[in-house]
Amino acid sequence: MTVTVRFAPSPTGRIHIGNARTALFNWLFALNNKGRFIQRFDDTDIARSKQEFADAILYDLHWLGIFPDVTDYQSRRFEVYDAAVERLKAAGVLYACYETPEELDLRRKVRRTRGLPPVYGREALALTTEQVVEYQADGRRPHWRFLLPNFSSDPRQPERTEIHWDDLVRGEETVDLASLSDPVLVREDGTYLYTLPSVVDDIEMGVSHVIRGDDHVTNTGVQIALFKALGAEPPVFGHHNLLTTVSGEGLSKRTGALSIESLREDGIEPMAVASLAVLVGTSENVAAAHDLAELAGHFDPAATSKSSSKFDPAELFVLNRVLLQRMPFDEARDRLMVLGISGEHAEPFWLAVRGNIDRLADAVAWWRVLREGPQEKPEFSDDDRDFLHQALDLLPEEPWNGTVWKDWTGKIREATGRKGKALFMPLRLALTGLPSGPELADLLPLMGREGTMARRP
Numbered sequence: 001m002t003v004t005v006r007f008a009p010s011p012t013g014r015i016h017i018g019n020a021r022t023a024l025f026n027w028l029f030a031l032n033n034k035g036r037f038i039q040r041f042d043d044t045d046i047a048r049s050k051q052e053f054a055d056a057i058l059y060d061l062h063w064l065g066i067f068p069d070v071t072d073y074q075s076r077r078f079e080v081y082d083a084a085v086e087r088l089k090a091a092g093v094l095y096a097c098y099e100t101p102e103e104l105d106l107r108r109k110v111r112r113t114r115g116l117p118p119v120y121g122r123e124a125l126a127l128t129t130e131q132v133v134e135y136q137a138d139g140r141r142p143h144w145r146f147l148l149p150n151f152s153s154d155p156r157q158p159e160r161t162e163i164h165w166d167d168l169v170r171g172e173e174t175v176d177l178a179s180l181s182d183p184v185l186v187r188e189d190g191t192y193l194y195t196l197p198s199v200v201d202d203i204e205m206g207v208s209h210v211i212r213g214d215d216h217v218t219n220t221g222v223q224i225a226l227f228k229a230l231g232a233e234p235p236v237f238g239h240h241n242l243l244t245t246v247s248g249e250g251l252s253k254r255t256g257a258l259s260i261e262s263l264r265e266d267g268i269e270p271m272a273v274a275s276l277a278v279l280v281g282t283s284e285n286v287a288a289a290h291d292l293a294e295l296a297g298h299f300d301p302a303a304t305s306k307s308s309s310k311f312d313p314a315e316l317f318v319l320n321r322v323l324l325q326r327m328p329f330d331e332a333r334d335r336l337m338v339l340g341i342s343g344e345h346a347e348p349f350w351l352a353v354r355g356n357i358d359r360l361a362d363a364v365a366w367w368r369v370l371r372e373g374p375q376e377k378p379e380f381s382d383d384d385r386d387f388l389h390q391a392l393d394l395l396p397e398e399p400w401n402g403t404v405w406k407d408w409t410g411k412i413r414e415a416t417g418r419k420g421k422a423l424f425m426p427l428r429l430a431l432t433g434l435p436s437g438p439e440l441a442d443l444l445p446l447m448g449r450e451g452t453m454a455r456r457p
């Protein structure tokens with residue numbers, strides 16, 4: 001059977017780093033198993049779901065290097081869910097309930113005071129035809145619950161019923177169906193909650209592995225029961241730990257915290273995001289992978305921790321610097337061109353500055369320094385100014401070769417007796433206006449003789 005996974009966000013906001021973790025776990029799992037990746041938008045909540053968010057999520061996934069084999073929307077598949085509802089009703093495992101939220105709340109309180117677990121007591125199963133007629137006459141419409149298979153003959157007498165699965169991440173997992181309320185699958189207004197459409201789609205789309213956040217662990221017990229009620233073999237499940245902010249708060253699509261969009265706008269490379277999103281909270285070292293294929297080689301769902309992991313954006317910059325430092329010109333060329341960096345100097349320029357930038361766009365400031373000179377005129381002591389005048393008088397004539405910097409500074413050392421910092425710092429300041437940066441040996445040829453002379457203080 002072909003491995004088939006899906007990433008199933010609700011398009012109610014931009015995805016954040018935690019969602020990206022789920023998407024990437026699925027994508028890398030598919031990559032390692034020659035599988036298919038389905039992009040499924042769980043947009044049954046028509047009021048909150050928006051096409052613009054779905055489009056933005058696809059954009060973010062593409063940016064990360066994820067290109068789904070199939071994209072589908074639950075809002076286009078209601079008749080498939082309607083058919084499943086009919087099957088469940090016919091099998092007697094979907095039943096109508098008429099309680100209001102207030103009534104349910106009251107019942108829960110009563111159960112608690114009686115020392116019973118606060119689950120739904122299945123009172124609706126005991127409704128008489130007259131009561132149902134009465135409710136309907138009052139204008140009440142039913143919501144529909146799935147009868148969990150947690151009893152032998154009397155549903156009002158649930159018994160401990162363990163559902164087991166071997167979780168890809170967490171190993172052996174057990175959920176007791178008697179500890180859960182029969183889940184509502186269809187609301188009063190006929191709309192679907194997440195559970196049924198998700199299971200129906202996983203069946204119809206041939207999903208073999210469901211990989212998602214561990215906030216869904218308890219849902220899995222219910223879902224396995226539902227797969228079986230619909231006559232299907234449940235898929236393999238894997239629940240990865242969730243990411244939190246550094247202060248331990250959960251991430252939310254709505255607050256935009258650590259959204260992929262904001263990280264992109266901050267100039268973080270997609271592979272920095274992907275590497276950290278996948279490797280944080282696992283037993284693997286967090287290191288920047290060049291591409292997703294390389295990252296897939298470090299990906300092992302079973303190596304993921306069971307407790308939540310803190311996500312520190314500062315770590316992204318560490319990875320970003322490593323990726324930029326290693327980035328060949330061919331990979332940077334188009335992006336530099338968009339930033340106005342092109343021509344014969346673009347490649348040597350990139351090779352000179354790539355080790356000294358936090359973001360690719362930081363190259364612009366260096367390009368400007370090279371083209372226009374220091375952006376702020378450096379201040380020099382009389383001593384240093386004399387030294388610089390002497391130094392510039394020694395600047396070799398063109399054409400220059402690869403050793404011009406070495407030759408020039410050799411001559412300066414000889415003529416002035418200065419060495420080390422006393423020699424290099426005034427030169428660096430005069431040429432770039434900044435106390436640190438790329439190797440001057442690499443920058444000097446890019447300034448040329450004329451450009452260098454123009455920097456005479």
Ligand code: GLU
Pocket residue numbers: 008009010042194198211212216
């Ligand atoms: N729409 C669900 C969510 O975003 C999908 C969960 C699942 O993968 O089954 O939480």
